[in-house]
Amino acid sequence: xxxxxxxxxxxxxxxxxxxxxxxxxxxxxxxxxxxxxxxxxxxxxxxxxxxxxxxxxxxxxxxxxxxxxxxxxxxxxxxxxxxxxxxxxxxxxxxxxxxxxxxxxxxxxxxx
Amino acid sequence: xxxxxxxxxxxxxxxxxxxxxxxxxxxxxxxxxxxxxxxxxxxxxxxxxxxxxxxxxxxxxxxxxxxxxxxxxxxxxxxxxxxxxxxxxxxxxxxxxxxxxxxxxxxxxxx
Numbered sequence: 286x287x288x289x290x291x292x293x294x295x296x297x298x299x300x301x302x303x304x305x306x307x308x309x310x311x312x313x314x315x316x317x318x319x320x321x322x323x324x325x326x327x328x329x330x331x332x333x334x335x336x337x338x339x340x341x342x343x344x345x346x347x348x349x350x351x352x353x354x355x356x357x358x359x360x361x362x363x364x365x366x367x368x369x370x371x372x373x374x375x376x377x378x379x380x381x382x383x384x385x386x387x388x389x390x391x392x393x394x395x396x397x
Numbered sequence: 398x399x400x401x402x403x404x405x406x407x408x409x410x411x412x413x414x415x416x417x418x419x420x421x422x423x424x425x426x427x428x429x430x431x432x433x434x435x436x437x438x439x440x441x442x443x444x445x446x447x448x449x450x451x452x453x454x455x456x457x458x459x460x461x462x463x464x465x466x467x468x469x470x471x472x473x474x475x476x477x478x479x480x481x482x483x484x485x486x487x488x489x490x491x492x493x494x495x496x497x498x499x500x501x502x503x504x505x506x507x508x
Contacts, residue, residue, distance in 0.1 A: 318495075318496075325500060327484075327498040327499060327500040327501065328486075328496070328498040329498075330495045333495065343495055344495070375440050375441070384446070385433075385443040386496065387443065388433075388440030388442070388443075389440050390438075390439055390440050391438070391439065391440050
């Protein structure tokens with residue numbers, strides 16, 4: 286089944302404790318992206334990647350890092366999480382820059 | 398600044414009662430308008446892409462249309478399973494790798 290898989294689905298952590306949210310797609314898509322979704326603000330892009338080793342900032346990149354060492358994987362790294370990073374996170378992939386994204390099921394992160 | 402506004406925020410319909418959702422946009426060059434459906438606790442599910450004014454797409458009870466300033470998602474004879482949040486997003490000249498999303502319309506269809 287063609288899909289974008291994120292892990293974990295739920296995560297509660299403490300301020301300052303480094304964490305990684307994994308994302309993997311099995312559709313051989315070149316384009317991948319991370320979004321966060323907050324009530325009243327909609328989905329906002331954090332980072333995106335156009336191919337292996339090619340990444341760039343979205344609208345809200347502060348406090349996040351990404352890497353794209355393999356085409357199928359695009360992990361999101363929070364080096365020192367803070368409570369304002371509590372949110373619902375989505376990974377998405379697309380075969381071409383003009384196409385719609387396929388989204389993962391989301392990761393609900395709570396930072397206390 | 399690219400902006401997407403969806404209305405209404407919430408809509409309650411009776412089963413079979415047709416209606417339309419609106420997505421208005423202000424962008425510096427539209428490179429595609431996307432409609433997604435999102436169920437609670439799940440990721441957005443892609444529905445349609447529209448690229449130019451006058452274009453229309455249909456899928457089951459849903460029909461999306463596009464003008465130079467807005468898009469409509471028409472829902473004909475909705476069923477309870479159409480209940481979801483419908484999201485509109487645009488891709489523009491200034492941010493070709495970015496989708497700018499509206500905040501969505503929550504649709505509830507009662508039997």
